[in-house]
Amino acid sequence: MVRTFWLQPAEIIDVHPDISVIIAAYNAESTISRAIRSALEQDGVSVEIIVVDDKSSDNTVDVVRSFSQTNIRVLQLDVNGGPARARNVAIDAARGRWIAVLDADDEMFPGRLLALTSRAESTGAMLVVDNIEVIDNRDGNTYQMFPAARLKQVEKLTLPIFIASNLVFSSTFNYGYMKPVFSREFVLRHGLRYSENLRIGEDYLFFASMLASGGECVVEPTTGYSYHVNDGSISRTLKFHHVASMIEADAVFLARFELDLEAKAAQARRTRNLEEVQNFLSLVEYIKCGSVRNIIRMALVDPMAFRFLHMPVAVRIKRLMPNFMSRNPFPKHGRTKQHSRV
Structure with a gap:
């Protein structure tokens, strides 16, 4: 209610x-x-x-x-x-x-909504986005999320560009952070809604659904939105079940919309990225509980998951290794089949 x-x-x-x-x-x-x-x-x-x-x-x-x-x-x-x-x-x-x-x-910013709606109406677009001012409340630094020159070059966000930018733990420009202004009539006409199964990534999927429905998105390169960063980060808040929900929601998205070849290729890269992130989050849990056997198994199943590791975690793995080796977990004649999967 x-x-x-x-x-x-x-x-x-x-x-x-x-x-x-x-x-x-x-x-x-x-x-x-x-x-x-x-x-x-x-x-x-x-x-x-x-x-x-x-x-x-x-x-x-x-x-x-x-x-x-x-x-x-x-x-x-x-x-x-x-x-x-x-x-x-x-x-x-x-x-x-x-x-x-x-x-x-x-x-x-005070002039943001006038600038964005004027841009959309002059081009006939159903969506419009702008640059973001990032205010890091942890250290007081302020900076633009995207170089203005880059946004001027983009002009329009297409579905392949948008999907390709939304990779977790990637340095790629992530357009999923953008806060769109969009036509209410367009959203209602196409029956678009936020996926209520998602607690993280719901903005991305809604944005992607508008683009997949034929909505043209123009870019206003000026900065009009202030994004505040507080204590905490995605590496501490993102959980395995969040990523699992994102993969499931993407599957629903793919079942609903017919993508062109470029968008399909971008989606395939995103799906692989989410799978790697899932394995990475499992790896972090294995490290926390000192499960060296599972760490080794992960190295065999998905070695790419290790590329997300940062130094503190890597150091901890090295500290675990001597204890692990002293327990001699592998038989002398090589690994058994059970070590090839998680």
């Missing part, structure tokens, strides 16, 4: 805003005000702000209700369903011609 709260009587709300800014929020009391203010301060366009609270246990809802503006709605979920579920609820409630995704701990 979804409970909806208007901050002011509904009859005074603009029922035809230019843009619906959708914010999925979970325990975001410390950052949600910044995100909302950045949406309220957009120049040259009318906006509605839809905050979907994903069963927060903190004061997120109270913070949102503290705003007096009439163009803010709060939708509360009775059960925590993850960001994909929250964004689907927001899309269903949206009334703007365009929808802009904003994370609860991020913010937008």
